[in-house]
Amino acid sequence: AQSVAQPEDQVNVAEGNPLTVKCTYSVSGNPYLFWYVQYPNRGLQFLLKYITGDNLVKGSYGFEAEFNKSQTSFHLKKPSALVSDSALYFCAVRAMDTGRRALTFGSGTRLQVQP
């Protein structure tokens, strides 16, 4: 079985400050890891993914994430937050080596960036 934990329901940060949204995962074998963002009443937009290679992955809108195998974490980061980054962020995982290709999502973290 695979699972994702996002320990923070909400993260508040001031505009211009760095942000981190935490994610840890559990999966059999090697993971594929993803971050998606959801705006109100909208679909899930892909931000970035880790498949293999460099542990630091760069994605859309200035976001990046660091894969840490020993800590089974994939935290989302951005050096300087924008008010427009305020949204719901989901971390997701699927196993690289098993048959199930559907994503398992975390419970989501609401990011609030204050002006």
Add this chain to the structure above:
Amino acid sequence: AAGVIQSPRHLIKEKRETATLKCYPIPRHDTVYWYQQGPGQDPQFLISFYEKMQSDKGSIPDRFSAQQFSDYHSELNMSSLELGDSALYFCASTHRRADTEAFFGQGTRLTVV
């Protein structure tokens, strides 16, 4: 670029009625996934199709069924609707061989009254 198209965007049904949700994947994508997102919840995997065959099954109720057609579009059929079926239903598509990330549609908001 073409995205995943879902229809309708909104649907209101009464209890015990049926509903059909449609999903049109990105061109040349061969795999479709259906997810259900309840209010304040994370998306839960329901079912997936690859090359018109069911490839995996998640927490899809027996009252629901789905299929993928020859043009790769998919339909989720929901019968004997219950209040608890009210949710946002997402379709996502990928290309299996390219092993791309999943691209999601805007979703269908189903309200059962």
